[in-house]
Amino acid sequence: xxxxxxxxxxxxVQGAVDSxxxxxxxxxxxxxxxxxxxxxxxxxxRGGIAIQAEDExxxxxxxxxxxxxxxxxxxxxxxxxxxxxxxxxxxxxMAEVPLVIVxxxxxxxxxxxxxxxxxxxxxxxRWGTSGGFPVVxxxxxxxxxxxxxxxxxxELAERLRAPVFLLADKEVVMTAETVDxxxxxxxxxxxxxxxxxxxxxYLSYGFDRPEDVPAFSPFGxxxxxxxxxxxxxxGGYLTKDPAKVExxxxxxxxxxxxxxxxxxxxxxxxxxGADTLVVSYGVSARSAADAVREARRLGRAVSLAVVHSVWxxxxxxxxxxxxxxxxxxxxxLNFGQLxxxxxxxxxxxxxxxxxxxxxxxxxxxxxxxxAILQQA
Amino acid sequence: xxxASGPGVEAPGTYIDERRLPYPFCPGCxxxxxxxxxxxxxxxxxxxxxxxxxxxxxGCVGLSDQxxxxxxxxxxxxxxxxxxxGIKLADPDLTVIVxxxxxxxxxxxxxxxxxxxxxxxxxxxxxxxxxxxxxxxxQSPLTPPGSVTSSTPAGNPEFPMDVxxxxxVNGAAFAARTSAxxxxxxxxxxxxxxxxxFALVDIWELCTAYFVPNNRFSRQALEQALKQTGLPAGAxxxxxxxxxxxxxxxxxxxxxxxxxxxxxxxxxxxxAGPRSIILAGAAGQKVRSAASVLGRAAVMxxxxxxxxxxxxxxVMTGHSISEVIVSPQPIGYTGIPAPDVLVVLAREGVPRARxxxxxxGPEGRLYVERSLVPQFxxxxxxxxxxLSTERLGKRSTGLxxxxxxxxxxxLVPVEALEEAARDGHRGVxxxxxxxxxxxxxxxx
Numbered sequence: 001x002x003x004x005x006x007x008x009x010x011x012x013v014q015g016a017v018d019s020x021x022x023x024x025x026x027x028x029x030x031x032x033x034x035x036x037x038x039x040x041x042x043x044x045x046r047g048g049i050a051i052q053a054e055d056e057x058x059x060x061x062x063x064x065x066x067x068x069x070x071x072x073x074x075x076x077x078x079x080x081x082x083x084x085x086x087x088x089x090x091x092x093x094m095a096e097v098p099l100v101i102v103x104x105x106x107x108x109x110x111x112x113x114x115x116x117x118x119x120x121x122x123x124x125x126r127w128g129t130s131g132g133f134p135v136v137x138x139x140x141x142x143x144x145x146x147x148x149x150x151x152x153x154x155e156l157a158e159r160l161r162a163p164v165f166l167l168a169d170k171e172v173v174m175t176a177e178t179v180d181x182x183x184x185x186x187x188x189x190x191x192x193x194x195x196x197x198x199x200x201x202y203l204s205y206g207f208d209r210p211e212d213v214p215a216f217s218p219f220g221x222x223x224x225x226x227x228x229x230x231x232x233x234x235g236g237y238l239t240k241d242p243a244k245v246e247x248x249x250x251x252x253x254x255x256x257x258x259x260x261x262x263x264x265x266x267x268x269x270x271x272x273g274a275d276t277l278v279v280s281y282g283v284s285a286r287s288a289a290d291a292v293r294e295a296r297r298l299g300r301a302v303s304l305a306v307v308h309s310v311w312x313x314x315x316x317x318x319x320x321x322x323x324x325x326x327x328x329x330x331x332x333l334n335f336g337q338l339x340x341x342x343x344x345x346x347x348x349x350x351x352x353x354x355x356x357x358x359x360x361x362x363x364x365x366x367x368x369x370x371a372i373l374q375q376a
Numbered sequence: 377x378x379x380a381s382g383p384g385v386e387a388p389g390t391y392i393d394e395r396r397l398p399y400p401f402c403p404g405c406x407x408x409x410x411x412x413x414x415x416x417x418x419x420x421x422x423x424x425x426x427x428x429x430x431x432x433x434x435g436c437v438g439l440s441d442q443x444x445x446x447x448x449x450x451x452x453x454x455x456x457x458x459x460x461x462g463i464k465l466a467d468p469d470l471t472v473i474v475x476x477x478x479x480x481x482x483x484x485x486x487x488x489x490x491x492x493x494x495x496x497x498x499x500x501x502x503x504x505x506x507x508x509x510x511x512x513x514x515q516s517p518l519t520p521p522g523s524v525t526s527s528t529p530a531g532n533p534e535f536p537m538d539v540x541x542x543x544x545v546n547g548a549a550f551a552a553r554t555s556a557x558x559x560x561x562x563x564x565x566x567x568x569x570x571x572x573x574f575a576l577v578d579i580w581e582l583c584t585a586y587f588v589p590n591n592r593f594s595r596q597a598l599e600q601a602l603k604q605t606g607l608p609a610g611a612x613x614x615x616x617x618x619x620x621x622x623x624x625x626x627x628x629x630x631x632x633x634x635x636x637x638x639x640x641x642x643x644x645x646x647x648a649g650p651r652s653i654i655l656a657g658a659a660g661q662k663v664r665s666a667a668s669v670l671g672r673a674a675v676m677x678x679x680x681x682x683x684x685x686x687x688x689x690x691v692m693t694g695h696s697i698s699e700v701i702v703s704p705q706p707i708g709y710t711g712i713p714a715p716d717v718l719v720v721l722a723r724e725g726v727p728r729a730r731x732x733x734x735x736x737g738p739e740g741r742l743y744v745e746r747s748l749v750p751q752f753x754x755x756x757x758x759x760x761x762x763l764s765t766e767r768l769g770k771r772s773t774g775l776x777x778x779x780x781x782x783x784x785x786x787l788v789p790v791e792a793l794e795e796a797a798r799d800g801h802r803g804v805x806x807x808x809x810x811x812x813x814x815x816x817x818x819x820x
Contacts, residue, residue: 002640002641003675004638005639005672005675005681005683011636014635014636041630044629044630045630049465049624051624058486061451061455061458061487062461062462064451064458065431065449065464065465066462066463066465069462069467087452115686175683175710176671178675178679178681178682178706178707181636184636219429219449219466220426220447221426222426224426225448226441226448226450227449227450228448228449229451229452230438230450236448238439286709286710361711362709362711364711364713
């Protein structure tokens with residue numbers, strides 16, 4: 001069986017290329033720089049554009065302009081750059097721009113630790129722009145998942161006309177590891193965004209049911225197109241009409257909520273009769289898997305949920321995994337951001353223990369194993 | 377610049393959506409005059425309105441795009457030039473026009489400079505009425521000194537930005553300054569939107585809600601100021617340079633973009649369980665590339681491998697540490713709290729290595745450069761092997777050490793290391809293979 005030895009960054013670049021990504025703009029920042037460097041080499045020979053912008057605000061701004069001119073766009077950054085993306089993330093939500101945003105987490109706040117592993121941005125991507133509107137975010141724990149979830153991020157961005165986050169982390173993106181190259185192949189081309197028929201009138205933001213995604217038409221295409229980041233009507237014209245404003249806002253929520261079942265992506269490894277469930281994501285999920293294997297070797301019945309779709313929170317899958325469970329262990333490199341969401345879905349009598357680490361080192365399998373065994 | 381084209385497309389007599397008129401601006405405001413002049417310029421271009429994108433910034437000017445029959449994008453304050461750049465990059469044949477106020481020239485000054493420097497083929501019209509109108513008449517970076525605004529009630533103490541000179545000195549293909557009252561305004565706008573490169577027109581006008589009453593300003597005062605400030609008026613820069621999106625398209629792509637290459641395991645390792653190796657050296661010892669050779673050699677030998685690197689923010693100085701795990705089984709946790717094998721090659725790696733060595737048991741193997749041995753004489757139970765690096769070139773140290781431990785610890789065959797070194801190190805293959813052979817010098 002052939003193998004490959006690659007980093008998560010290489011897998012993300014390959015996933016983007018295989019998704020038909022043809023526009024990338026970014027700004028150098030550790031640990032997301034390898035993605036910029038990969039894209040500036042990968043896209044131009046394929047007819048795409050990949051450039052370094054003057055700052056992160058311009059990087060995501062270029063992507064938004066290109067995406068509305070029918071390009072499949074991606075950008076990647078880390079915490080400080082995510083802070084600068086914030087306002088334009090709101091743009092992508094409000095103006096319904098298909099866009100993949102990779103956040104390679106490093107330790108924060110502020111400049112924090114450039115090469116220090118952390119998972120502190122889970123709630124940041126969810127609430128990182130004004131208004132409190134929902135987003136989609138996927139989290140890989142290894143190079144293979146970096147590839148698969150990048151392709152899925154493009155699928156969802158195109159389908160939902162919305163920003164989709166790949167919530168990666170320094171460890172997963174910069175660590176090289178063995179992969180099966182057969183697993184780095186997409187099932188087929190990413191389904192392009194639904195475009196309006198060239199004939200007939202076009203409404204830039206027309207939808208019937210709140211959850212419907214407006215048909216896309218590019219700048220320079222068959223229609224006159226209006227893109228608007230201010231509260232707008234179906235034609236893309238500014239409005240303060242309360243009925244239209246409410247309809248728009250409910251639509252922006254409904255289209256994400258309606259897609260939640262398709263977004264949901266959790267690797268469940270359920271054990272018959274398990275009284276303990278370990279929940280984790282990203283690099284910490286690797287330690288969680290080791291810990292669960294060891295606990296089982298010691299005779300404990302333990303289930304494992306590796307969360308690949310962190311937003312919307314995969315309530316259905318986690319609820320299914322909770323059946324019969326008395327104790328939960330949530331492992332993550334922060335003070336308990338996913339734990340908050342898990343605590344929202346547990347039932348009375350189900351106890352949640354967090355295994356958190358914020359010293360810049362990875363959570364060891366031993367720390368998770370200890371939490372599992374102490375639950376007994 | 378292509379005229380209106382395509383079957384059934386007539387050049388429109390106007391690009392204004394007359395059903396939406398009148399404009400929403402204050403009586404006497406210059407915005408309407410500028411939009412009419414823009415319309416006249418667009419009529420001259422005869423472009424299909426679907427091939428024109430008007431990008432608006434924030435402020436009263438941000439209301440403008442919705443009065444045009446062209447495409448429109450209304451975006452964030454100061455960022456209009458970035459969206460316009462993305463649109464132009466994606467479809468270079470589009471006519472892309474940015475409408476922004478003098479306020480946008482402050483928050484978006486950075487993007488103006490860089491768009492000019494790149495010579496992106498967009499036209500920026502600055503609706504310059506010397507203050508923020510929509511938010512109540514505050515000072516902008518283009519407010520003349522001494523002017524009273526709501527945020528400078530005692531008079532503006534700041535020197536104004538010369539936006540024309542700023543973009544011109546940074547490479548803009550066209551820059552012009554005029555007023556909304558100029559009969560030639562439409563000609564200047566036409567020149568801007570047909571310029572094959574970055575173009576900006578700084579258009580002075582009246583804010584009748586705030587700037588005019590606060591400063592007893594008038595059309596005469598404006599026209600006099602335009603003459604008296606010493607700022608050049610009319611076209612102040614014309615330059616022929618390759619437009620950015622074309623320069624980008626004409627560039628031969630670098631032959632990079634290495635695809636993910638499959639490795640065929642054709643060697644065998646006798647390893648029965650996972651082994652963790654940490655290489656602690658200095659920048660320049662090629663520690664990380666040596667670790668990568670070990671990782672790929674392990675994969676060639678049918679093993680799983682992971683490689684994590686640690687290095688400081690400095691580049692050609694300081695420590696360089698690589699952590700490698702090789703294992704017959706898939707690897708989950710990639711951390712190495714206490715390595716099975718620790719290799720210390722330079723004093724830069726000592727602080728981290730000493731902490732690691734303390735956690736190693738008697739089964740651990742510690743390979744240490746001779747001069748550093750005293751630093752590990754206490755505090756570790758690991759068995760110490762002494763290395764002599766003085767007979768090696770610095771660049772060979774990392775790989776020679778990897779080859780030595782691969783052999784002594786029976787991690788992977790040396791042949792696998794040699795193949796991994798040859799594969800993917802174009803130009804330095806022989807240097808790498810020599811470094812592998814030099815492992816014997818380390819223990820002599």
